[in-house]
Structure formats: C-alpha cells, structure tokens
Amino acid sequence: MPRRENVSMSVIRRLPRYYRFLRYLKKTGVTRISSTELSAKLGLTASQIRQDLNCFGGFGQQGYGYIVSQLCDEIANILSLSSQYPAILLGAGNLGSAIGAHMSFQEEGFHLIGIFDQSSDRIGMELANLKIRDVAELEKFCKKEKPVMAIFCVPRDAAAELAEKLYGLGIRSFWNFSHYDIAMQYPDAVVESVHLNDSLMTLCYRISN
Amino acid sequence: MPRRENVSMSVIRRLPRYYRFLRYLKKTGVTRISSTELSAKLGLTASQIRQDLNCFGGFGQQGYGYIVSQLCDEIANILSLSSQYPAILLGAGNLGSAIGAHMSFQEEGFHLIGIFDQSSDRIGMELANLKIRDVAELEKFCKKEKPVMAIFCVPRDAAAELAEKLYGLGIRSFWNFSHYDIAMQYPDAVVESVHLNDSLMTLCYRISN
DNA sequence: TAGATTGTTAATCGATTAACAATC
DNA sequence: TAGATTGTTAATCGATTAACAATC
Structure with a gap:
C-alpha cells in the first residue's frame, strides 16, 4: 500500500526523467512497456523503476507491464503538472x-x-x-x-x-x-x-x- | 593517505559549493575556518566536510582548522579550474x-x-x-x-x-x-x-x- | 493453464555520521 | 602544556538491488 509521504528526493528527481521518456514513447506510438524494457532504455535497474513507481501506487499489471499513456498521466499527476x-x-x-x-x-x-x-x-x-x-x-x-x-x-x-x-x-x-x-x-x-x-x-x- | 581515484560523484558535486563559499569568505576577509564553522554555514555535518576534503589530501591543521585562501586554491586545483x-x-x-x-x-x-x-x-x-x-x-x-x-x-x-x-x-x-x-x-x-x-x-x- | 511481469520483502551496497586517537 | 580541531576508522543510516510470491 503506497504512501506519498516520505518519498525521498532521489525518487522525486527521477520522476521527471520517467515522464520525459514516457511522453517520448507515447509520441512515437509505443503503447505498452515493461519495467525491464524501461530500465534498458534509461540505464537504471528494473527493480529501481518498480520500487520508485510503487511509492505512489501500483500502476502496472502483472504479466503485462505498464500502459505508456496511463503511466505518463499518472506521473504528470504525481508531479502536479496541471497546476x-x-x-x-x-x-x-x-x-x-x-x-x-x-x-x-x-x-x-x-x-x-x-x-x-x-x-x-x-x-x-x-x-x-x-x-x-x-x-x-x-x-x-x-x-x-x-x-x-x-x-x-x-x-x-x-x-x-x-x-x-x-x-x-x-x-x-x-x-x-x-x-x-x-x-x-x-x-x-x-x-x-x-x-x-x-x-x-x-x-x-x-x-x- | 588520500587517493583521487574512485571519488564518488556525491563528493565531487559538493566541491563547487565549497569552492563558491570559500571564495565568498575570502572576499569578505575571513582567513581561517574550522570544519564545524563551515558545516554550520553550509548546512552539512563537519564530519562530511572533513571526509570529503580528505579524499584529496589533508588540507587542514589539527587544532587550527583550514586556511581559507589555501583551501580555496586547493579545491580550484582539484577541479582543474585553471584549465x-x-x-x-x-x-x-x-x-x-x-x-x-x-x-x-x-x-x-x-x-x-x-x-x-x-x-x-x-x-x-x-x-x-x-x-x-x-x-x-x-x-x-x-x-x-x-x-x-x-x-x-x-x-x-x-x-x-x-x-x-x-x-x-x-x-x-x-x-x-x-x-x-x-x-x-x-x-x-x-x-x-x-x-x-x-x-x-x-x-x-x-x-x- | 502457462508465461510473464508486477508489487513487495529481504539482502546488499554505498554514503553519511559518530567517535576518537593523532597532533598542531 | 592544555585546548582545539583535524584525519581516519567504525557504526549507522538510507538507497539500491536481488529475489520471489502474487497475479494478470
């Protein structure tokens, strides 16, 4: 059960990078991505990406991965970009x-x-x-x-x-x-x-x- | 005995801040400073400052502290700012x-x-x-x-x-x-x-x- | 169902802090 | 010498990675 409190700055500082890359994926027509694929593209570990995202909620689906546009929106929301x-x-x-x-x-x-x-x-x-x-x-x-x-x-x-x-x-x-x-x-x-x-x-x- | 190899990015990223502050101290006429004083001004621990500096050399004097202008020059040198x-x-x-x-x-x-x-x-x-x-x-x-x-x-x-x-x-x-x-x-x-x-x-x- | 991949707990690693002996 | 403060080792803390059970 994720909590938004006490999320470390290390995690926060990675969110914009996720967002930036997901938006790029979305633009290029990618609809689905797994943490492993993401990790390869970003030079991080899949574990870290899942750990980071799960500070805010379970945005993925087991056996499937993440829906790019949905995850993108979730992160925009976490960052309050519509402010x-x-x-x-x-x-x-x-x-x-x-x-x-x-x-x-x-x-x-x-x-x-x-x-x-x-x-x-x-x-x-x-x-x-x-x-x-x-x-x-x-x-x-x-x-x-x-x-x-x-x-x-x-x-x-x-x-x-x-x-x-x-x-x-x-x-x-x-x-x-x-x-x-x-x-x-x-x-x-x-x-x-x-x-x-x-x-x-x-x-x-x-x-x- | 300090080694310059394998100094972590966390340490490197603090060096310009030290440099910036020391240059400011120098400008305002401060000649001597201890790690404790520095830590209070920068919002870090004295321990961390000593630890950081000792990655590159023992620039201080026991019982005295650091000579501002000397430490400033040392950091400029570490960063290769005269390049x-x-x-x-x-x-x-x-x-x-x-x-x-x-x-x-x-x-x-x-x-x-x-x-x-x-x-x-x-x-x-x-x-x-x-x-x-x-x-x-x-x-x-x-x-x-x-x-x-x-x-x-x-x-x-x-x-x-x-x-x-x-x-x-x-x-x-x-x-x-x-x-x-x-x-x-x-x-x-x-x-x-x-x-x-x-x-x-x-x-x-x-x-x- | 079988395969894949998440969410999450446990293990590891690295960075920060505390402590103190060395020494100016 | 006594007091102060460094340099450095050891302890703690936090962040990253690994592992795996849950589940789509």
Whole structure:
C-alpha cells in the first residue's frame, strides 16, 4: 500500500526523467512497456523503476507491464503538472530572458505573471508576452497578484535582498539560479537551485580526472 | 593517505559549493575556518566536510582548522579550474545566448571558441565576442580547432544528430541542456546534463506535497 | 493453464555520521 | 602544556538491488 509521504528526493528527481521518456514513447506510438524494457532504455535497474513507481501506487499489471499513456498521466499527476502556480521572474538579463521565454513556452505547473528588473534599459521592454516591470513595484504587485513562486536570475546581493522581501510577503518557493543560498536562510521554504557554474565545474573535474 | 581515484560523484558535486563559499569568505576577509564553522554555514555535518576534503589530501591543521585562501586554491586545483579547455556552443537561441554570455564572462576551466546555429537569422550575429557560424561548417571547424567540449542548447532531434557527428569527430565531453540523453548513447563520454524542465517539475512536486 | 511481469520483502551496497586517537 | 580541531576508522543510516510470491 503506497504512501506519498516520505518519498525521498532521489525518487522525486527521477520522476521527471520517467515522464520525459514516457511522453517520448507515447509520441512515437509505443503503447505498452515493461519495467525491464524501461530500465534498458534509461540505464537504471528494473527493480529501481518498480520500487520508485510503487511509492505512489501500483500502476502496472502483472504479466503485462505498464500502459505508456496511463503511466505518463499518472506521473504528470504525481508531479502536479496541471497546476498553474503563478510565478514571477526576477532579473531579465541573459539568463532571466532565456528562462522567461522558456516558461512562457512550457507552462507545466507554473504560469509566469510578472517579470522584474532594476535596469532602466530593460524596464518597459517586452519578454514572454509581459512587460518588464521596475523592481520597485514588486511589493505592490505581490500584494495584489499573490504569486506563489519566484525565479531568481539576479546577482548574489540582489538575491539576498529580494529573498528577504519576498519571504516577508509570504512567498515560500523559489527557483534559484543565483549564487545566494536561499535554502539555508529560510529552512521552511521550498528551494530548487540550479547552479550552472557548479555544473560546469564538475564537468571540468571529470574531464581532467 | 588520500587517493583521487574512485571519488564518488556525491563528493565531487559538493566541491563547487565549497569552492563558491570559500571564495565568498575570502572576499569578505575571513582567513581561517574550522570544519564545524563551515558545516554550520553550509548546512552539512563537519564530519562530511572533513571526509570529503580528505579524499584529496589533508588540507587542514589539527587544532587550527583550514586556511581559507589555501583551501580555496586547493579545491580550484582539484577541479582543474585553471584549465582552458576549448569549447563550442551549439544553438544560439534564448538559452544558448545566455550560456554563451555566461561562458565568455566566467571562463573557469573552459574557453569558448565557436558558436553554431542553423538559423540564417542568427548566423553572422555576434555573441560572446564570437560570430555565430553556420552549423554546416561544424565539421571543418572541429577538425581545425579541436574543441574538447560541446555545449548542447538545441532541440532533441538536432542534439541526437549533432552528438553523433561530434562523437565521430572525437569529442568526448558534453554539457547538455537538451532533452536528448547523450550519456546513454555514448557511455564513454563525460556528460553533464542540466534539465531545466526536470528541475522545475521537482519544484512543482514539492510545492504540491 | 502457462508465461510473464508486477508489487513487495529481504539482502546488499554505498554514503553519511559518530567517535576518537593523532597532533598542531 | 592544555585546548582545539583535524584525519581516519567504525557504526549507522538510507538507497539500491536481488529475489520471489502474487497475479494478470
């Protein structure tokens, strides 16, 4: 009997990969797949895949395997991808612009409702069908629009300052591309960090060793 | 007596974080730190930090701790950050442009020497002090300039095709932002993947649960 | 029914933490 | 020297893998 509580992050982090691959299978017309086939394609063990899925429910059929489209939907459901959490983007520089464009295109789970920057060069410009706002308007905007998630594409110092402000305004989830460590400062916040530099450094290590 | 072989990825992935924080300490004038202090700041155990560092050498002094600038340099050295591996960027769309700009700014371990795209809108444009080239020139360029690493900021199908070509040309390391799974196809390649969608989906899960 | 494959329990493996002797 | 903190070994914890009974 599966429980959704206490599912480890190791498991959670594999779900999007399953989802991505199942969607691809579905697109290419595959209707049925066994854990063994899946494991071969993903480079995991069949055991792990069954173990992972059974944290959430018995989605397969003994002797048959899994129905691709059904499993795909189940995972989308587990991840709550049909949510439309209102999100704001902080920083419309190179990375911020890319993320903004990406968000407006993808829209799985989140919906971008505001973009903020402090540079007068950028304020007023259009990005992802939104006009870039002055970060000075942030507080007013949040009180009115109640975003749930904030994306940090700003430098470290700005991130520290903005995190404090947004936390004060009740925002508890952050997608963090900055060098500032939000998770350490606000332990009850949900923080997902993407440190591109860190990623590149581990690549450098592995090439060299 | 530490050995550099067989250091687990869990350890490697923490090194850039140590490095980042130590550099910050150095900048703010801190000269000495103990594993206990570090652990409090980073939200890890002191034991783990000492364990991690001792995979590579005894960088501390009993009864004293670690000299910040020295430890910082040691980690930079372990990660081979003074390397200048020639790298190429594939795809100069929103994300590619952001990564390109980032690379030319940072230059830790890698040096961007070429940018390629297939869109005539972009070919010829300037990015990160480089002129965007036609992807048709890729093979010729690689034979001449011998890049060591390739950054994938292209859609899945283009990624599959380009990975095959570049692998054939001898490139064995990839920074992969695409949905295509290079690591599975070429097991002897060093692949570091950044799946922004996956990251966002785990955030969605955590908000919802 | 026989064959296949799941769901789940038990065994193994690896990573993290605790403890402490070595030593600055 | 006494106090502090490392380096390192041993204990614990969690995640992965193997095995197999349940069942489609």
